Amino acid sequence: MSYYNFSEENSPVAEDEHYMRLALQEAQKAYDSEEIPIGAIVVCKGRIVGRGHNLTEQLNDVTAHAEMQAFTAASQTLGGKYLKDCTLYVTIEPCVMCAGASYWTQIGRLVYGATEPKRGFTSKNSQLLHPKTELVGGVLATECGALMTRFFANKRG
Amino acid sequence: MSYYNFSEENSPVAEDEHYMRLALQEAQKAYDSEEIPIGAIVVCKGRIVGRGHNLTEQLNDVTAHAEMQAFTAASQTLGGKYLKDCTLYVTIEPCVMCAGASYWTQIGRLVYGATEPKRGFTSKNSQLLHPKTELVGGVLATECGALMTRFFANKRG
Numbered sequence: 001m002s003y004y005n006f007s008e009e010n011s012p013v014a015e016d017e018h019y020m021r022l023a024l025q026e027a028q029k030a031y032d033s034e035e036i037p038i039g040a041i042v043v044c045k046g047r048i049v050g051r052g053h054n055l056t057e058q059l060n061d062v063t064a065h066a067e068m069q070a071f072t073a074a075s076q077t078l079g080g081k082y083l084k085d086c087t088l089y090v091t092i093e094p095c096v097m098c099a100g101a102s103y104w105t106q107i108g109r110l111v112y113g114a115t116e117p118k119r120g121f122t123s124k125n126s127q128l129l130h131p132k133t134e135l136v137g138g139v140l141a142t143e144c145g146a147l148m149t150r151f152f153a154n155k156r157g
Numbered sequence: 158m159s160y161y162n163f164s165e166e167n168s169p170v171a172e173d174e175h176y177m178r179l180a181l182q183e184a185q186k187a188y189d190s191e192e193i194p195i196g197a198i199v200v201c202k203g204r205i206v207g208r209g210h211n212l213t214e215q216l217n218d219v220t221a222h223a224e225m226q227a228f229t230a231a232s233q234t235l236g237g238k239y240l241k242d243c244t245l246y247v248t249i250e251p252c253v254m255c256a257g258a259s260y261w262t263q264i265g266r267l268v269y270g271a272t273e274p275k276r277g278f279t280s281k282n283s284q285l286l287h288p289k290t291e292l293v294g295g296v297l298a299t300e301c302g303a304l305m306t307r308f309f310a311n312k313r314g
Contacts, residue, residue, distance in 0.1 A: 060238055125281055
């Protein structure tokens, strides 16, 4: 007789939180460079295949969002255009552009931290993702949102 | 007494068609490289500041659409992130990702050739553009669409 040994370490929630903490490390890199602090990683079968953080100021390019960097990096790492077996972890709900990019990648799962009521894609049309993409929101939402709040408070201060 | 000397050369329609022909030249480059033949240019005050054609196969990156290349190139040329005084000419109606990117650029005008009923952004939500972006569709639609039809006919053949 065997038992399923449930532990926090291997639960899906713990796994998502683990990877979201790595996305938060990416967001912190953006913060440290005075970029809007959003970070993303792409995970494929337990392996990190892409990372990215917001680089819009440094690259002088409004399309240089964390998710775009992470998607492009993942495609290069895997040598294939599609990310069907991958999960994107991103600290803030993606915008329309990044949701549209995720459609083309056919990413398997999209997990975000804090919601973005103003620019998040779900406020425009929650059907923008690929029909096979599973969407999960609210993972470490407080930590992810707090970094943004701190950034903008410092900017105003 | 003065008359407004209308001539085809300086009409807004003729100007749009002129630039759309240049976007079609970009699309032809994609066609010649066996990429889905979509081309784009960004024009600012009569000057071409960005060009791009679809490079998804060559770059192994599903986000490498013509519009994304053209936006990034235009920002580099102008040395500013925003494209408020610019017009994007693109041979095919943009997808959600590229419409979302255009939002961030705050582009002044977006002019496309043929409509894209399946993947075009207007089929999802025509409110994805920046509120200040003027949208014009159907410029040289027949020529723009014909290049796509020829490409996919050859692929199937």
